[in-house]
Amino acid sequence: MENAQAVSAKYSKLKGLKESFAKLKYYGILWVLLVIVLIASIIQPEFIKFSNIVNIIRQIAINGIIAVGMTFVLLTGGIDLSVGATVGVVAVSVAMMFQRGVNPVLAMIIGLLIGAVIGFINGLGITKGKIVPFIMTLGTLTAFRGLALYIANGSPQSWRNSGVNIKFLGQGDILAIPVPVYIFLGVLIMAHIILKFTTFGRSVYAIGDSREAARLSGINVIKTEWMVYTLSGFLAALSSLILISRLSVGEPTAGEGAELDAIAMSVIGGTSVSGGVGGVIGTLLGATLLSVIANLLNIIGISPFIQRIVKGAIIILAVLLDTKQKKSK
């Protein structure tokens, strides 16, 4: 009797979980992910090895942090193309500060600030200058990539002889799980809580839904958007720090194309590019899906060129399914 109750309690808990997933609209992608993981582990048992899984989540972490910032931007109905260039600028500036003997902690804090300032500049142009986000961030993408190449004189910046060691950030493990994964999960959880349970998060959704309605409801649209772009720049810088720590070098070309990956992760995870719908849990699933597929294709030895084709197809397919699903409602 007691047992039956426990079972039913467990069942109702499961049902609640099921409902909450359905409510979150991640149901479809979760199934796709499970099916792919299942297929992968059948055709290639290597896939579910612990070391491989660790490898996958490490991959997710670095780009995933950028994608979290991108999700915020997309939710307001904007776009941030400059995140990849931000990674580059931060990578070379921090690396060069290491070379010159700046206190590594201070250098990294400055690196984060540089990212935030780039985001702040985007926000300035978009809110005060009323420049369309696509154009504004296209401009900063181009300019800051140029800046990264200029200050690094076009070549990778190594700090091998400076005595600085920040390997722990990008290469270290805690309980056999890579440090970047903890950072990513921390960012993700905070982002989720901010989006769902703070006034700022609500404002982000409201602006993406209708700027006019948001303003008339007393939301400070300019301040919110500005903060969102600043956050996006900051997270790009954070991702950059992990990246240079992992590679032990700051490349001016670091993060090239990262903006597109971040957009892809968000969109596959159900965040609408027109704003107002989506969330970072979806982004996690989107990032996981992309990484799992990339990893699988790698293991079974598919050409990286073909991998790109597959990735492109997945992006289109994901959005297509999403639109279909919405229409059928």
Place this chain on the structure above:
Amino acid sequence: MLKMNHISKEFPGVKALDDVSISVEKGEIHALIGENGAGKSTLIKILSGAYTADSGEVIIDGEIIKNPSPALMIEKGIAVIYQELMLLEHRTVAENIFIGRYPKTKFGFVDYKKMREDTLKITKELSLDLDPDAIVSDLSVAKRQMVEIAKAMSRNAKLIVLDEPTAVLGESELEGLFKIVRELSQKGITFIYISHRLKEIFELCTTLTILKDGKLVETGKVCDYSIDMLVTKMVGRDMSDIYPPKQRNIGEEILRVENLTRKGILHGISFSLRKGEILGISGLAGSGRTEILRAIMGVDPIDSGYIRINGKICEFKNPRDAINAKLGLVPEERKTQGLLLKQDVTYNTSIASLKKFVSKGFINTKKERKAAKDFVEKLRTKPGAINIITQNMSGGNQQKVVLSKCLSCECQILLVDEPTRGIDVGAKQEIYNILNELTKDGISIIMVSSELPELLGMCDRIMVMNEGHMTAIVDAKDADEELLMYYATCDVSASASA
């Protein structure tokens, strides 16, 4: 000319049309009336080829239409002019009229000269006052409708459906539209006319069809009906008790507006509002009605003048300031200005008053849902609505959500702009009752409306706007529609001294 026989159409969960038949003769102006959700739009969409009926047939000039599609229906002479006009805003009148079939030169380029001449020919024939080279976004709504009519006529339309054309027009613009419709109908063009304003139907239409809950109620000659009869047949209610009795307990002055001015838009507007009072603002579209509300609410900056609340001068730089001063706005455009359409009722209810639900930096969602639930019950919104995405709600329920949002801010002065636009009669009555109940709670209301009976039925006093000037403030009990129309259209300079 047109017969639609035994049309049925089912959507998942709803029977939108159930065995509806309608027959329209050539040259008729045929009114199609019914509450929202009665099936009017579905019927029109079947006629336009946008939807396919589950069963039944459409017969045009004796020919049964097989496999209807929008393109085929246009070819058969059916044109539908929707309330939200389908024009390219940044293109000229001529380009809009000939969109999709531009005349071409022998080299295959667009022949602008011919297009222009053809446009002039059409506008002359219909005696429409339209400049072929004007950009659509520069035109008034009334003019844009003319462009749509010209477009329909240039495609040799035989039957034109007008879907609530007057909801967006001021009273003076109505006459212009009616004149065009009458002239065309004399030339043998048939019209189906959809409107919530029943008075217009008596002015314009010859025959009518009433739908209710997807079923045909009856078809007849307009002269055999009265407004009250129509309302009874549409909703089964009596028109006389649509407005709640005014038993107001009007208190002290709460809001005073002095010399409110926005250059070129509002000219020295002064008035006051007392506790528990409903003050109406009447006037034609573009007369500055909406702008007064927006100026008070801090949406648009003012050039000079004062707003006093309880005697204290207030300067609102943005809507947030106004909300903090216990003002609330139910905006004109419910869908784009009032609601977050992709979000649910709870979210919409709390969005302007989140501060109330935040403790230690985080929103207490339990408290938030409870508040939303309370408002759903209080305003009798669709039961259990708190998780429904507002996009999927009817106009009446949506408006209740917007009201909930304002009330959740504990507003004392409520500014409502066209609160019942595009809402069916039953829901209108509920909105009236809610507003009336709010005045009993001591809330003061300023109500902008294009519908004169609504203002007369609801307000204690009515001020009239004309070209940015206030031309009168009258007691509602001393006013009638003629008087309000007089002040709305009278010479501004003359009345300013009166």
